[in-house]
Amino acid sequence: MSAGNGCKCDDEAELRRGPWTLEEDTLLIHYIACHGEGRWNLLARCSGLKRTGKSCRLRWLNYLKPDVKRGNLTPEEQILILELHSKWGNRWSRIAQHLPGRTDNEIKNYWRTRVQKQARQLKIDANSTMFRDAVRCLWMPRLMEKMGPSLSPAANLNPNSCLLDHGALQLSTPPPPPPPPAAGLLSPDLVQLVAYDNSRSGYELLGSENCSPCISSDSMAVSQLPSMPEFSASTPDAFGSCILQVPHNLLPGGHHINNAYGLHGLGAPAAPMSASGGSSVGSPAADYSVMGNSFVENFADCLWSMDELWRVRGLHDWEN
DNA sequence: AATACTTGCAACCGCAACCTT
DNA sequence: AAAGGTTGCGGTTGCAAGTAT
Numbered sequence: 001m002s003a004g005n006g007c008k009c010d011d012e013a014e015l016r017r018g019p020w021t022l023e024e025d026t027l028l029i030h031y032i033a034c035h036g037e038g039r040w041n042l043l044a045r046c047s048g049l050k051r052t053g054k055s056c057r058l059r060w061l062n063y064l065k066p067d068v069k070r071g072n073l074t075p076e077e078q079i080l081i082l083e084l085h086s087k088w089g090n091r092w093s094r095i096a097q098h099l100p101g102r103t104d105n106e107i108k109n110y111w112r113t114r115v116q117k118q119a120r121q122l123k124i125d126a127n128s129t130m131f132r133d134a135v136r137c138l139w140m141p142r143l144m145e146k147m148g149p150s151l152s153p154a155a156n157l158n159p160n161s162c163l164l165d166h167g168a169l170q171l172s173t174p175p176p177p178p179p180p181p182a183a184g185l186l187s188p189d190l191v192q193l194v195a196y197d198n199s200r201s202g203y204e205l206l207g208s209e210n211c212s213p214c215i216s217s218d219s220m221a222v223s224q225l226p227s228m229p230e231f232s233a234s235t236p237d238a239f240g241s242c243i244l245q246v247p248h249n250l251l252p253g254g255h256h257i258n259n260a261y262g263l264h265g266l267g268a269p270a271a272p273m274s275a276s277g278g279s280s281v282g283s284p285a286a287d288y289s290v291m292g293n294s295f296v297e298n299f300a301d302c303l304w305s306m307d308e309l310w311r312v313r314g315l316h317d318w319e320n
Numbered sequence: 321a322a323t324a325c326t327t328g329c330a331a332c333c334g335c336a337a338c339c340t341t
Numbered sequence: 342a343a344a345g346g347t348t349g350c351g352g353t354t355g356c357a358a359g360t361a362t
Contacts, residue, residue, distance in 0.1 A: 091351090112352095
């Protein structure tokens with residue numbers, strides 16, 4: 001460990017930083033093959049690498065180690081991450097222990113880039129109960145669908161444990177406190193909904209058995225929505241969700257809420273609604289008049305369910 | 321085609337816990 | 342027991358690649 005043990009002890013000022021080169025990787029792999037893992041500072045000094053022990057350790061564990069799995073996380077792994085994070089929070093290394101071949105860094109990146117993005121789109125704090133509800137009600141069922149019939153035991157979750165379920169509501173903890181103004185309140189004139197592409201040819205807001213209390217049991221085609229200037233939709237994300245913004249004044253029967261989520265469908269992401277749109281639609285005005293009645297009718301059902309949900313949860317007073 | 325913007329991920333940093341002497 | 346060194350964790354940053362305008 002000392003300067004006199006035969007190691008190449010270079011001036012610390014020459015330590016390299018930044019991306020690793022192929023030569024450095026080769027050197028590190030070769031050294032570990034000969035001497036094994038651990039003792040990272042010694043490794044750094046004696047391998048000829050002008051890196052800190054910390055940097056060597058990180059490169060090995062996160063990238064070079066043979067059992068590190070590359071490629072996208074499977075739906076099973078994603079479910080596991082969501083579930084374990086809801087249990088343990090940001091304990092990345094602990095979570096990683098349950099996903100063989102995946103590193104804490106990878107899981108942390110997944111959470112930050114995918115999951116927190118979802119929270120931002122929903123305008124919900126990623127650590128809030130409300131967001132955990134959304135995860136359980138929206139993503140987990142979708143991921144399970146992607147997994148098909150081969151549900152792994154670890155991911156054998158009961159979607160009906162969704163906190164949005166009426167039964168669960170009655171039995172479980174008191175309603176969560178109203179979210180802070182920034183988390184959930186929209187402009188007084190708009191309602192936001194999360195919708196999923198359900199058919200690749202359009203968008204559909206669907207009833208879901210998993211989250212039946214929070215949505216209408218009817219489904220409704222909204223593939224023509226983009227042709228209506230009153231509505232806007234965000235670009236669908238990696239999970240296929242997009243945010244619809246709908247003017248309050250289009251809602252019949254005085255039903256109005258400030259935030260809604262829980263509209264659940266199936267299928268892969270597709271082009272933004274504004275890009276492909278409905279198949280046989282004419283001018284925006286004509287489209288709306290043609291399909292308007294049935295759409296609004298079902299939409300109202302859906303919103304009523306959401307409205308009821310918030311009332312049950314004691315959140316009604318965060319309406320304007 | 322060029323530029324601006326967004327996204328995903330590898331790598332770094334600070335800190336705390338653990339280990340060795 | 343204490344001090345110094347090492348390791349591991351979680352948060353953050355920087356950059357290359359991809360996408361939108």
